[in-house]
Amino acid sequence: MAQNDPLAPSGRFAVVQSGAAQTPPMGWNPWNAFHADVDEAKVRAVAKAMVDSGLAARGYRFVNIDDGWALRRLADGRLQIRSNTFPSSHVEGSATGSFKPFTDALHALGLKAGIYTDIGRNTCMQRWDAGVPNLPVGSVAERQVGSFGYAVTDMRTIFADWRFDYIKVDACGVADYTPADPPVTSGAYNAFPPLIVRGNIPASDPKAIEGLYAALGDAVRRWGGETATLSICAWGEALSVLWGPRRGNLYRTSPDIESNWKSMLANIDSVVDGALYAGPGHWNDPDMLEIGHGDFDAAHPTEARSHFTMWTIMAAPLLLGYDLRHPDPALHAIVSNPEVIAIDQDAAGNQGIGYRDGDAMVVVRTLAAAGTRAVAFLNRGAVPVEARVSWRQLGFAPGSHARVRDVWARRDDAAASDLIRVTLPAHGSALLRVTGTPADPGAVPLDAMPARIHVAVDGLSRANALPMGRFPARVGATPDGAPLIAGGQPVGGIGVFANSRLEVHADRAFSRLVATPRVLGGTGPVRFQVYADRRLVQEVSAAPGKAASIVADIRFASVVELVTRQPSNGGRPPMVAWSAARMVR
Structure with a gap:
């Protein structure tokens, strides 16, 4: 292996993951409320209001x-x-x-x-x-x-x-x-x-x-x-x-948020595909909450709730920015809902994975509790839409039943099977907690554990980097957003470029890595390598448009690394996929 090879296994999970911010930070910042006209009296009065109102006890x-x-x-x-x-x-x-x-x-x-x-x-x-x-x-x-x-x-x-x-x-x-x-x-x-x-x-x-x-x-x-x-x-x-x-x-992940719906959507789009870049100790930040201002003030509770729903499902920091000295009961009910906050603060730290169907948006987040998902539905548009989430997107066994809880209403709904549909008003949202039977109880798809994955090397240089808001490694999709498909069916996994290295925090919890790596373009073969604590445990090669098979022994490994290699021609390397990749216990 060449000296100073960036694809050489490191044997470590090289992101901020201990100490501070084990869950997304929560609190208050004066900028949206007071801009530059801030002083100690205002800040200390807001701090007292956070305690007196119970917001501090909820995590702010x-x-x-x-x-x-x-x-x-x-x-x-x-x-x-x-x-x-x-x-x-x-x-x-x-x-x-x-x-x-x-x-x-x-x-x-x-x-x-x-x-x-x-x-x-x-x-x-x-x-x-x-x-x-x-x-x-x-x-x-x-x-x-x-x-x-x-x-x-x-x-x-x-x-x-x-x-x-x-x-x-x-x-x-x-x-x-x-x-x-x-x-x-x-x-x-x-x-x-x-x-x-x-x-x-x-x-x-x-x-x-x-x-x-x-x-x-x-x-x-x-x-x-x-x-x-x-x-x-x-x-x-x-x-x-x-x-x-x-x-x-x-x-x-974005320019400063403004107090209007269009700006909020842009900030969502800056982060929603970046699940592989967030987790305990390190979080994507689509900016402070604009709740309390403009399109998200007390006169717009639908929009305010949608704003909070999306920050929660994306595991975003929750930094309030309105004048808490003069609280509005409706806004307080939104930002203090304990079940919503619990999703944002979930210990697994997985950011949600997004799906779009016109103005209907669904984001699925794997929670720490076994078989449990949080699902956010958002209507990005100005007319009612129907949004849906399938058992495949939730990773549940076909035909199985799941418990459904409406998190905003704080009530249990009827059990569901195979599909959940909701009708959303203009700018409306829903947030559900769904508990079901995993499709494979003995394995965890990489799709369901993005917080355990670090993109150490993405294969791109500054000269051929993707535009802002585009991520060179994606869950369930190629870097250009196309779903990972095999035999006409979505197969999930991780889409990335060749000459990349992914670190997976296995933490000695798994015995095998199973995957069907694919080369999605280019003109030459790509080598796919699996390392367990820096030890090469399997290597296969695949030609453009073809797939290979991997069953790698990763018993007792703390860090598993997935490396792809192809001789560089100076241009952008081809897209590849660790399709159907899963960690078997």
């Missing part, structure tokens, strides 16, 4: 400050807090002030405290909100309050001294301060040659961006410990959803 524990808290960076590199908006930070004789009284107050309520920075020299608010209050002050250098060049010292201050538990790290500072940007041409800010060119992966520098976040993440863990939470906010740019599982606990 993070209270996060967003942009606007930093006054300036001092000549010695330390950050000075804006004490006029956070008065408890004032410390007699201190040039910087301290957030510790503020975080102590939140911790005393049983909550956790979060804060904000940027991976560049300057923040998003400085670039895009020039007229708002709470901007940094002073010289050009003093207003450089982002973490670039200060990652270690800033994280030491934030976590070791100020005792924060969570940090959101934006990326405007490495994207939006080009020599041609007005804030730079005006002389207000220094230029930063862009490492992210929005919407243009080949012109961006994903390795440099990953390196910045990796160094900052190391500092977070050094000073905050393994329970400190890192939120990467690079909006899905620079391939961040592909390397995010190795670097952070949550990572944005």
Whole structure:
């Protein structure tokens, strides 16, 4: 095996999976409610309301400050807090002030405290909100309050001294301060040659961006410990959803959500096919909840419930953003429903798998309880539709009966067999918990365990990467979205490109891996290899349009790795599939 071969087995599951964020983080962020007009009094009042209303007891524990808290960076590199908006930070004789009284107050309520920075020299608010209050002050250098060049010292201050538990790290500072940007041409800010060119992966520098976040993440863990939470906010740019599982606990998949239905659908689409990129300790993040605003306010309960349903089924972080000091009972009933929250927080950590039929969308999520699935139905359109889910999509034995619970109504419905149909109003949704008999009780399809799979190598380079919102490895489909079919029937499995390597966290729980690997295009054969704890246990070859058969002995293996190889011609490798792949107990 060649030295420095990226396809060489590692023998480890190389994603963030321990310590922080074992379930998707839940809490509150002030940006959607107050934008830049935020202060300590508002934040602490909201924190108290979270406790008094019972939201904290339901899991909403993070209270996060967003942009606007930093006054300036001092000549010695330390950050000075804006004490006029956070008065408890004032410390007699201190040039910087301290957030510790503020975080102590939140911790005393049983909550956790979060804060904000940027991976560049300057923040998003400085670039895009020039007229708002709470901007940094002073010289050009003093207003450089982002973490670039200060990652270690800033994280030491934030976590070791100020005792924060969570940090959101934006990326405007490495994207939006080009020599041609007005804030730079005006002389207000220094230029930063862009490492992210929005919407243009080949012109961006994903390795440099990953390196910045990796160094900052190391500092977070050094000073905050393994329970400190890192939120990467690079909006899905620079391939961040592909390397995010190795670097952070949550990572944005989309531009900022807006308070309208179209924006919400776009953010769903940015994440729904990415189940192989999420799991305990590392989550896809389609952005904060817009419940309480615009199309999702108290006058639009149908849309608000659909919004919450979809974030839940996608195992997304649940960060509220409306003013909880003035709660609305209808919104509170939505965001506090314990059975819905339990699905989002399910211990298995599997993100749901999506299916589309026009405006009808179904997302199926495998839960930790044996034979149990959560199923979300969504009407993306403005007229009623019927949505359905089949026993094949649920992985149930044909003809078997299943128990059905309506999670929003918190009631048991009649048992069902082979198919469940629901009629949805415009923008409507339903959320069911379905418990049935697995089609093969002695095995677990890879489709049903995406949280145990890490795409270590996807076969693509920056030059031939897929567009934003497209994932190079998919559950039950090829990377271009075509279902995996054999003999005219869906067979499930994992679709990916050749020259890829998948890590499967087997955890010594399985004896065999069974699959029918296929080559879906190209001109030459592809080798399919199975490794168990770095030991090659089976290798087969398949020609384009053909399939092979694998029954691999993986007894006692902690990590199983699925490798595909084909000599590279410099272009995009062919798509391949680990069809009908399953782990046998």
